[in-house]
Amino acid sequence: MATGVRRWVPALDRPARVALLLAVVGVGYRLVLILHDVPGSNSDEATFGLVALHVTQGRSHPVFLYGQRYMGVLESYLAVPLIAVAGPSWLALRLPLLALYAVFVWLTYRLTRRICSPWFAVLVVGLLALGPERVVRDQLTAVGGRPEAKVAVVAMLLLAVGLAERTVRHRRLAVAAFGVLAGVATWSDWLIVPYLAAAGLVLVVALRRELLGRAAVLLLAGFAVGAAPMIYDNLTAPPGQDSLSVFRRVDAGFGGPPPPLVERLRGGLTEGVPLASGLCPPEGCARWPEWFGLGYPLLLALAAGLALVALRRPTLAARYGPSDRPGPDSGPGPGGPGPGPAGPGDPAASGGSRPGGGVGHPVRPVTHLALVAGAALTLLGYLRSPLAASDPLASARYLSVLQLSLPAVLWPLWLAAAAARRGTVGAAGRLGGAVATAALAALTVTALVVTGHFATGTAGIRAEERQARRLADTLRATGPRQVYGDYWTCGRLIFNTAEQVLCGVLDDRLTPGQNRYPAYWRAVARAERPGYVMRPGSAAERRLTELLAQRNVPATVTDVAGYRIYHPATAVRPWR
Numbered sequence: 001m002a003t004g005v006r007r008w009v010p011a012l013d014r015p016a017r018v019a020l021l022l023a024v025v026g027v028g029y030r031l032v033l034i035l036h037d038v039p040g041s042n043s044d045e046a047t048f049g050l051v052a053l054h055v056t057q058g059r060s061h062p063v064f065l066y067g068q069r070y071m072g073v074l075e076s077y078l079a080v081p082l083i084a085v086a087g088p089s090w091l092a093l094r095l096p097l098l099a100l101y102a103v104f105v106w107l108t109y110r111l112t113r114r115i116c117s118p119w120f121a122v123l124v125v126g127l128l129a130l131g132p133e134r135v136v137r138d139q140l141t142a143v144g145g146r147p148e149a150k151v152a153v154v155a156m157l158l159l160a161v162g163l164a165e166r167t168v169r170h171r172r173l174a175v176a177a178f179g180v181l182a183g184v185a186t187w188s189d190w191l192i193v194p195y196l197a198a199a200g201l202v203l204v205v206a207l208r209r210e211l212l213g214r215a216a217v218l219l220l221a222g223f224a225v226g227a228a229p230m231i232y233d234n235l236t237a238p239p240g241q242d243s244l245s246v247f248r249r250v251d252a253g254f255g256g257p258p259p260p261l262v263e264r265l266r267g268g269l270t271e272g273v274p275l276a277s278g279l280c281p282p283e284g285c286a287r288w289p290e291w292f293g294l295g296y297p298l299l300l301a302l303a304a305g306l307a308l309v310a311l312r313r314p315t316l317a318a319r320y321g322p323s324d325r326p327g328p329d330s331g332p333g334p335g336g337p338g339p340g341p342a343g344p345g346d347p348a349a350s351g352g353s354r355p356g357g358g359v360g361h362p363v364r365p366v367t368h369l370a371l372v373a374g375a376a377l378t379l380l381g382y383l384r385s386p387l388a389a390s391d392p393l394a395s396a397r398y399l400s401v402l403q404l405s406l407p408a409v410l411w412p413l414w415l416a417a418a419a420a421r422r423g424t425v426g427a428a429g430r431l432g433g434a435v436a437t438a439a440l441a442a443l444t445v446t447a448l449v450v451t452g453h454f455a456t457g458t459a460g461i462r463a464e465e466r467q468a469r470r471l472a473d474t475l476r477a478t479g480p481r482q483v484y485g486d487y488w489t490c491g492r493l494i495f496n497t498a499e500q501v502l503c504g505v506l507d508d509r510l511t512p513g514q515n516r517y518p519a520y521w522r523a524v525a526r527a528e529r530p531g532y533v534m535r536p537g538s539a540a541e542r543r544l545t546e547l548l549a550q551r552n553v554p555a556t557v558t559d560v561a562g563y564r565i566y567h568p569a570t571a572v573r574p575w576r
Helices: 002-008 014-035 043-057 074-086 090-115 118-129 133-140 146-164 171-188 190-212 214-226 228-236 243-252 261-276 287-312 314-318 363-383 392-422 427-455 459-478 487-496 518-525 539-551
Strands: 068-072 482-485 502-505 531-534 555-560 563-568
Touching: 014 090, 014 118, 014 133, 043 074, 043 090, 043 487, 068 228, 068 243, 074 090, 074 146, 074 171, 090 118, 090 133, 090 146, 090 363, 090 392, 118 392, 118 427, 133 146, 133 261, 133 392, 146 171, 146 190, 146 363, 146 392, 171 190, 171 214, 171 228, 190 214, 190 363, 190 392, 214 228, 228 243, 261 287, 261 363, 261 392, 287 363, 287 392, 287 427, 363 392, 392 427, 459 487, 459 531, 459 555, 459 563, 482 487, 482 518, 487 502, 502 518, 531 539, 539 563
Parallel strands: 482 502, 482 531
Antiparallel strands: 531 563, 555 563
16 A cells, blocks of 8 residues: 555655645635635626536526636636536635646746755745735636636646656647647637746747657647637637727727827836735735836846856756756755755756767756746736736736746846855855845745745734625515616626626716626616615715705615615616
């Protein structure tokens, strides 16, 4: 029995054991959060939940999010089995995302260890285990395709590295899987396209001439399978309703001249990047994280320079990262005692000794370049958006994919710190190493402090969730069952009541708003006496009270959990 267990479970060296412990802490921390209704829910996430509910009931099988024909709903389909068994809930919607986070951390550890060094991979896992509000919200709320797309990209890079070093047993199957992952990621979220292009470059380097033959057919076939829902929907969509047309209209919807470049750079670098990196609370960044954001392009440039140097020096390319095979790589850290490899230039780190890998294969530095290119293209795309200047705190979610590039971004700092500790550099190198060590320590401590601040300050989020559930319970028990409200009230209300209460979305002028699922609007429109759910003191409530007074329509008014429910004696629909 024990022999069989040892055969199937590989022995873990010291870095692997520490990384596993950190990963378990990160998953456990997030599980506790979602069990306590943190992060807070919203109507965007509720729409994904309603898609899952409709799929469970066999009512529809949408490809894209209701009212948004370019955002895939894979997250909804992942939640279908849980909702089918336990009914609609935020926990059922988020548990698959927790599993995706765990897979992402595991794959990132494997990739980082393979192209960098074991203890550096531990550092990356430790940083990924931390989670302030902005990071956790991106990881655990079903509001887009980023969690599954990040998993797909890391898996694609691992496949490409394995193909290059000939450690993948079934090469054709691996190429087809690469294509499937690329297709699924494209369907899920177009924000991942820069990283998909960069991963494709790694595959080209890995396969070279093989892509001129059957491998290309397998790759395209795999992509077609992964993106099949998106391809079918776009081929059958009415004119102007295909994903590309809709996305272009959304992109052009900002209107007017873009803010000055300086403002976009300031907002994107000093707020967006630190927030997405987990260094800031949601209300904004302090001075030190802002400096990290400003230095982020420099770190990308340094990482790219190191990779390019490795490409020009075959022996360094062969040693760019240690192999992932079991071996004596359990030293205590960069440059510390013990036989473990510390990075480029260490003979023990040679990847050229892998069976079939060849000496000096450039796939590892090319993988670094791919991660740098993905981050750079993502950042450039974000900086061209007006949101980088006008609302960087909310729009930082578009930079959550930068987590993919964490190994490449921090690698220059790790190498400088390791070289200084080994004493193989001069005075300038030792100074640079001290600065790099301080920067890594500051990043870790800052992320830890911000995570602790968030974890101990969730009372407000939990209270707001209780209020939303109390509103849902009240309307479900006493009515009205058909109401109007704002966008951020309606979707969550419908999901919290499992569609027992239906809600039509109005804007502040009490005219039809963003109704993602028109059937709800039509159902409320047929109601004889629809109610109104308002936030006290809102512009919509003031407009409603004025309208009721002008038309001399009496209404019962009930205050429930921070909301105000109006139930007019006769139907009031001012937009008709």
